[in-house]
Amino acid sequence: MTLPVLPGHPHFAYRDNALFAEDVRVSELAATYGTPLFIYSKTAMLAALASYQRGFEGRDAQICYAMKANSSLAVLQVFARAGCGFDIVSGGELERVQAAGGDLKKVIFSGVGKTRAEMRQALAAGIGCFNVESEAELDVLSAVAAGMKLRAPVSIRVNPNVDPKTHPYISTGLKGNKFGVAHEDALRIYQHAASLEGLKVVGIDCHIGSQITEVTPYLDAMDRVLDLVAAIEAAGIPLAHIDFGGGLGINYNDDDMPPEADALWRQLLAKLDARGYGDRKLMVEPGRSLVGNAGICITEVLYLKPGEQKNFCIIDAAMNDLPRPAMYQAFHAIVPVERAASESAGVVYDVVGPVCESGDWIGRDRALHVAAGDQLAVMSAGAYCMSMASNYNTRGRAAELLVEGDLARLIRARESAADTFRGELLMP
Ligand SMILES: *Cc1c(COP(=O)(O)O)cnc(C)c1O
Numbered sequence: 567m568t569l570p571v572l573p574g575h576p577h578f579a580y581r582d583n584a585l586f587a588e589d590v591r592v593s594e595l596a597a598t599y600g601t602p603l604f605i606y607s608k609t610a611m612l613a614a615l616a617s618y619q620r621g622f623e624g625r626d627a628q629i630c631y632a633m634k635a636n637s638s639l640a641v642l643q644v645f646a647r648a649g650c651g652f653d654i655v656s657g658g659e660l661e662r663v664q665a666a667g668g669d670l671k672k673v674i675f676s677g678v679g680k681t682r683a684e685m686r687q688a689l690a691a692g693i694g695c696f697n698v699e700s701e702a703e704l705d706v707l708s709a710v711a712a713g714m715k716l717r718a719p720v721s722i723r724v725n726p727n728v729d730p731k732t733h734p735y736i737s738t739g740l741k742g743n744k745f746g747v748a749h750e751d752a753l754r755i756y757q758h759a760a761s762l763e764g765l766k767v768v769g770i771d772c773h774i775g776s777q778i779t780e781v782t783p784y785l786d787a788m789d790r791v792l793d794l795v796a797a798i799e800a801a802g803i804p805l806a807h808i809d810f811g812g813g814l815g816i817n818y819n820d821d822d823m824p825p826e827a828d829a830l831w832r833q834l835l836a837k838l839d840a841r842g843y844g845d846r847k848l849m850v851e852p853g854r855s856l857v858g859n860a861g862i863c864i865t866e867v868l869y870l871k872p873g874e875q876k877n878f879c880i881i882d883a884a885m886n887d888l889p890r891p892a893m894y895q896a897f898h899a900i901v902p903v904e905r906a907a908s909e910s911a912g913v914v915y916d917v918v919g920p921v922c923e924s925g926d927w928i929g930r931d932r933a934l935h936v937a938a939g940d941q942l943a944v945m946s947a948g949a950y951c952m953s954m955a956s957n958y959n960t961r962g963r964a965a966e967l968l969v970e971g972d973l974a975r976l977i978r979a980r981e982s983a984a985d986t987f988r989g990e991l992l993m994p
Pocket residue numbers: 632634635653676677773775776777811812813814851852853854855
């Protein structure tokens with residue numbers, strides 16, 4: 567019997583009582599490659615992308631994968647070969663796109679703090695668009711481009727001031743956070759941009775936050791952005807594309823089921839059509855929703871430590887591998903790699919890593935049926951895990967595998983301690 571671990575995600579499922587990634591038994595991968603180990607399903611990535619592609623069928627649309635969610639080169643290759651562009655936030659990410667063979671014309675460059683060097687690098691590479699986040703950045707970009715005898719294609723990120731109802735650290739479209747320009751300043755700033763010799767205005771964009779599980783904030787943001795499109799075009803500045811950002815959530819848990827991308831876009835496109843902008847070129851920048859549920863992290867139970875107030879299950883993965891719980895109090899489902907045939911209730915544990923921080927927990931109050939030496943799978947670990955991983959406590963970063971059918975390919979070797987201090991210099 568095949569039983570998906572999370573609803574709607576058939577690519578990680580139990581067959582009898584063994585967890586499989588597509589057609590590969592996870593315990594065998596852990597035995598070969600060790601733990602902690604990230605395993606990604608290529609089929610799950612392409613299925614997530616297909617939901618967007620279905621949503622945009624018949625439209626002039628460009629999907630730019632927000633690669634900060636998971637920027638491993640082989641993951642970028644999967645999306646590049648499927649026709650995606652990339653939303654980048656640094657010169658380093660641009661180099662990754664180049665290393666993965668991505669189409670530079672489909673690259674858009676977001677972020678509040680682009681340096682002059684990064685601007686030059688991106689202009690020389692011929693990227694598709696700079697998503698500019700402040701008036702000061704417009705002036706600098708214009709000067710840098712003019713100095714290269716170029717005109718930088720720009721879109722200005724506007725802040726629609728809608729509440730995406732998500733965690734404050736991943737909400738970005740409200741007044742009082744550092745992203746974008748205020749709605750009421752946008753027209754004036756567009757007029758300023760249009761007057762600068764080093765710029766060519768090509769679009770408008772917004773991105774209201776991340777892990778959004780409701781449709782309403784998107785509909786509200788679309789209304790606010792389209793109001794601006796009308797005002798900016800009435801001022802004689804045509805906008806070739808409208809970019810609605812990313813932010814669509816995934817189910818980490820059974821109780822916050824976000825809409826599928828195609829269902830979300832059915833509603834958004836109806837509004838776009840109703841307001842007369844249905845034939846406009848659309849861009850989106852999804853990150854988490856393309857990769858989050860396409861990855862898991864396998865870890866081994868090192869020790870069980872019963873206590874008076876809490877029982878601890880100490881695993882070999884930690885906050886340096888899986889930073890989301892420590893950063894955002896985020897929830898990841900944690901399940902056994904091989905289940906016991908008889909399901910007893912289990913014991914309630916806090917699942918913690920070996921790092922010397924009380925913030926180093928991966929799951930709290932989890933009922934588990936485990937013993938030392940067992941393996942656990944931390945689910946929904948495809949987004950904002952490896953790309954945020956660090957070497958804290960001189961822990962080498964985990965290995966990564968990409969599975970397709972019954973084939974598992976190593977896409978990142980486990981980091982050794984020597985890797986972690988390469989580049990450091992000893993005193994004479
Ligand atoms: C992070 C980010 C995204 C992607 O967000 P997700 O929640 O992962 O979809 C898109 N656009 C911008 C500008 C971002 O900063």
